[in-house]
Amino acid sequence: MDMRVKDRRVPVTVLTGFLGSGKTTLLNRILSEQHGKRIAVIENEFGEIGVDHELVIGADEEVFEMNNGCICCTVRGDLIRILGKLIKRKDQFDYILIETTGMADPGPVIQTFFMDDELQQALRVDACVTLVDAKHAHRQLDEQSEASEQVAFADVILLNKTDLVTPSELEQLEQRIRSMNARAGIHHTHQAELPLEHILNVEAFNLDEALEIDPRFLEPEYPFEWGGVYALSRGSYTLEFLSGPDPSIDICIFPYRDLETSPEEATLNEVLRSQGAELAARLFSHEYWPLIDGATIVPKQRRYRLKTSLENQKFLIDIPEPGSYFVFTQHMPEEFSMSMKSSTGGPDLSPTASHEFKPDHEHDDAVTSVGISTPGRLDVELLNGWLGTLLREQGLDIFRMKGVLSISGQDRRFVFQGVHMLFDGAPGKPWEPNEERRNSLVFIGRNLNRAELEKGFRECLV
Amino acid sequence: MSGIATSSRILEQEPCAEFQLNGYVSEICWTPDGSRVAVASLEGEAAVFDVAAGRRAWSRPELLFGISSAAICTEAGLLGCCGDEKKLSLLSLESGETLQELALPAWAERLRFSDDGALMAVAAGREVLVYQREGSVFNPYLTYTEHDSTVSDIAWQPGGDILAACAYGALSLWTGNDAKDHRRFRWKGSSLRVAWSPDSRYLATGDQDATVHIWFVDSGKDLQMRGFETKVLELSWDHSGRYLATGGGVVPTVWDCSGKTGPENRPPVELFGHKAQVKTLSFARQHSLLVAGDEIGDLCAWNPTADEAPGEPLERRTLSSALVYSAFSPDDSHLAIGGADGVVSIFRTRWHERA
Numbered sequence: 073m074d075m076r077v078k079d080r081r082v083p084v085t086v087l088t089g090f091l092g093s094g095k096t097t098l099l100n101r102i103l104s105e106q107h108g109k110r111i112a113v114i115e116n117e118f119g120e121i122g123v124d125h126e127l128v129i130g131a132d133e134e135v136f137e138m139n140n141g142c143i144c145c146t147v148r149g150d151l152i153r154i155l156g157k158l159i160k161r162k163d164q165f166d167y168i169l170i171e172t173t174g175m176a177d178p179g180p181v182i183q184t185f186f187m188d189d190e191l192q193q194a195l196r197v198d199a200c201v202t203l204v205d206a207k208h209a210h211r212q213l214d215e216q217s218e219a220s221e222q223v224a225f226a227d228v229i230l231l232n233k234t235d236l237v238t239p240s241e242l243e244q245l246e247q248r249i250r251s252m253n254a255r256a257g258i259h260h261t262h263q264a265e266l267p268l269e270h271i272l273n274v275e276a277f278n279l280d281e282a283l284e285i286d287p288r289f290l291e292p293e294y295p296f297e298w299g300g301v302y303a304l305s306r307g308s309y310t311l312e313f314l315s316g317p318d319p320s321i322d323i324c325i326f327p328y329r330d331l332e333t334s335p336e337e338a339t340l341n342e343v344l345r346s347q348g349a350e351l352a353a354r355l356f357s358h359e360y361w362p363l364i365d366g367a368t369i370v371p372k373q374r375r376y377r378l379k380t381s382l383e384n385q386k387f388l389i390d391i392p393e394p395g396s397y398f399v400f401t402q403h404m405p406e407e408f409s410m411s412m413k414s415s416t417g418g419p420d421l422s423p424t425a426s427h428e429f430k431p432d433h434e435h436d437d438a439v440t441s442v443g444i445s446t447p448g449r450l451d452v453e454l455l456n457g458w459l460g461t462l463l464r465e466q467g468l469d470i471f472r473m474k475g476v477l478s479i480s481g482q483d484r485r486f487v488f489q490g491v492h493m494l495f496d497g498a499p500g501k502p503w504e505p506n507e508e509r510r511n512s513l514v515f516i517g518r519n520l521n522r523a524e525l526e527k528g529f530r531e532c533l534v
Numbered sequence: 535m536s537g538i539a540t541s542s543r544i545l546e547q548e549p550c551a552e553f554q555l556n557g558y559v560s561e562i563c564w565t566p567d568g569s570r571v572a573v574a575s576l577e578g579e580a581a582v583f584d585v586a587a588g589r590r591a592w593s594r595p596e597l598l599f600g601i602s603s604a605a606i607c608t609e610a611g612l613l614g615c616c617g618d619e620k621k622l623s624l625l626s627l628e629s630g631e632t633l634q635e636l637a638l639p640a641w642a643e644r645l646r647f648s649d650d651g652a653l654m655a656v657a658a659g660r661e662v663l664v665y666q667r668e669g670s671v672f673n674p675y676l677t678y679t680e681h682d683s684t685v686s687d688i689a690w691q692p693g694g695d696i697l698a699a700c701a702y703g704a705l706s707l708w709t710g711n712d713a714k715d716h717r718r719f720r721w722k723g724s725s726l727r728v729a730w731s732p733d734s735r736y737l738a739t740g741d742q743d744a745t746v747h748i749w750f751v752d753s754g755k756d757l758q759m760r761g762f763e764t765k766v767l768e769l770s771w772d773h774s775g776r777y778l779a780t781g782g783g784v785v786p787t788v789w790d791c792s793g794k795t796g797p798e799n800r801p802p803v804e805l806f807g808h809k810a811q812v813k814t815l816s817f818a819r820q821h822s823l824l825v826a827g828d829e830i831g832d833l834c835a836w837n838p839t840a841d842e843a844p845g846e847p848l849e850r851r852t853l854s855s856a857l858v859y860s861a862f863s864p865d866d867s868h869l870a871i872g873g874a875d876g877v878v879s880i881f882r883t884r885w886h887e888r889a
Binding site: 149150152153157160161188189190295350353354356357358359 | 763
């Protein structure tokens with residue numbers, strides 16, 4: 073007899089994959105198959121105009137759209153809210169699918185389920201399924217850290233669009249993927265075709281493995297990367313920096329006595345990671361005080377921004393009374409060769425305790441989206457000409473484009489998707505007689521010129 | 535949803551009215567005269583109940599895909615509802631008929647009318663849209679933008695036209711006559727709920743990281759209260775503005791905010807009686823009475839502002855479902871309790887009779 077207690081929590085599949093890898097195709101396949109599940113779909117879009125929901129086929133499933141930003145960043149709050157509502161309507165759904173943006177780091181998305189008690193009690197992560205575009209994967213993995221994260225975190229990997237590469241290219245790609253993630257199940261697919269038992273309810277996600285990939289997986293993110301505690305006597309000290317990768321570094325220094333704890337309650341390291349980090353997080357929320365080379369840092373509850381554009385700069389610290397002092401820095405001290413010593417000379421001081429904190433993660437800022445939403449009808453000849461030129465000239469920088477268009481003379485929407493220089497489109501739902509015919513399209517890529525894209529598009533209108 | 539009361543000093547033994555709604559109760563609001571109560575559910579039903587007659591005045595079972603928030607504007611005689619659709623509906627309070635529908639840029643989390651009924655604010659995505667009333671019609675007026683993420687809650691200043699909006703990264707204060715932000719209290723965290731103290735001295739936020747912030751509105755100084763078990767979604771000020779009740783776990787806490795430094799270095803009063811996570815708590819509107827409901831259906835009431843430490847709850851009873859919303863009528867003569875099963879129970883208060 074199987075005595076295991078059945079986990080009655082609603083399973084959640086996190087669907088990731090770089091831009092254009094076929095996530096929406098897979099989603100449509102899942103929704104159109106007779107699986108008997110009541111699936112709630114959460115769509116997250118990177119683009120500033122939501123069009124993904126138009127690409128998802130009409131189905132009984134409810135599609136929850138999130139396009140206020142990337143799901144792995146500030147929109148995690150949205151995810152918590154939407155899931156929070158879903159679990160209160162649990163009679164309606166027995167499976168949840170989250171389609172992330174192609175730019176999403178899946179780690180923080182999955183982490184959400186372990187950071188919120190309400191969600192943890194009601195939901196379980198079944199698997200992180202990652203689609204890989206066999207044609208463009210090498211370039212994406214070379215250039216975008218998010219693509220590597222998606223592969224690393226995957227429990228199931230679909231090497232999709234296998235028809236666009238040769239068998240030897242596919243083998244080479246699989247070796248590369250396998251070297252990044254040896255435990256995931258890898259499937260070769262065309263049009264994301266794969267029996268659903270390989271994707272849904274596979275119970276493949278394992279928290280311990282996630283912690284192996286990222287030992288700080290469950291730690292909260294902080295606006296600083298490092299904290300240390302120094303035992304200092306009364307007197308003057310210097311804090312030296314060499315120029316680093318950024319023109320400035322934010323820092324705060326405050327005495328132990330500012331914390332609501334006493335030394336006998338916990339070790340210095342514990343205090344550094346708990347009360348010290350909490351106070352520092354508050355200080356990093358405050359406006360900063362700018363300081364330049366030679367200025368004095370007063371150890372108090374304040375965030376300083378130290379200019380580090382010179383080759384070598386020194387800041388003074390006046391310590392009014394002996395004791396332990398907490399120092400938190402925006403970046404790792406070694407990036408700026410930070411050192412502290414007494415003004416009277418002597419060796420560099422070492423912290424008595426230190427800790428590396430999980431910093432806020434950042435996206436490649438050069439990757440942006442341009443959304444165009446305008447009513448009207450398009451001349452198909454002009455549109456083809458414009459898109460053809462655009463993809464020839466800027467195809468490498470356009471990671472993804474997708475949209476729903478109103479073509480003159482056509483009764484149905486034209487739904488299209490493109491990845492780099494590849495383009496695919498098909499007729500969609502018919503326009504209703506009194507419906508406003510609106511064109512919505514989004515470009516996602518690097519170095520996009522909004523004005524030029526808007527101008528080019530408008531010139532295609534009848 | 536009537537159940538067993540182990541003590542009954544605050545509420546009548548049986549509810550005077552009970553109504554079934556389709557789905558988890560997301561909001562309960564009373565008309566100012568206390569004669570009717572409007573309710574909404576996450577399944578998208580909106581309804582108004584005549585409390586004295588004990589009957590349903592009207593119901594709109596599938597008004598929206600889901601209703602996150604509802605509010606009454608008596609000046610215009612309407613009930614506003616918004617939620618998981620890109621529109622808000624303004625319904626006749628009398629008949630339930632749709633009077634006006636307004637398109638929104640995103641799904642909406644919260645809808646609130648200013649105390650004088652002149653302005654309506656809706657938090658939709660990263661924006662807060664403000665509408666101005668002309669007769670019974672609301673027209674677009676201002677849009678507050680530049681929030682770092684989705685606005686999770688909004689609250690009008692009591693009797694005023696300053697709107698507080700909380701989102702990840704900051705608590706923003708906007709004025710009702712200008713689209714520029716009035717003030718911004720920055721905080722690198724996610725605030726989920728915001729509540730003004732009745733005297734406008736404080737703004738309290740309940741946060742995702744299991745903390746509560748209390749902002750001194752004049753100075754912008756903030757205090758961060760820690761020690762909660764979970765994220766804090768339950769906040770309620772007493773009528774004097776001195777006490778703030780907070781949830782965020784099994785044991786509700788009450789913070790004394792009197793004096794220059796407010797609750798700084800002052801331990802909160804802990805209220806014992808629940809055995810499960812508190813999901814709703816409300817101070818009475820005019821009396822020193824706090825009720826709290828939890829996820830296993832227990833309802834407890836205390837007077838946490840009395841000089842002596844509150845011991846056993848003054849009232850404890852078990853209802854049949856998780857209790858997720860509570861609201862006293864304006865004169866405290868009734869208490870409406872909403873459940874996760876959609877049942878709304880209205881109890882007469884005994885406390886009110888004694889007072």
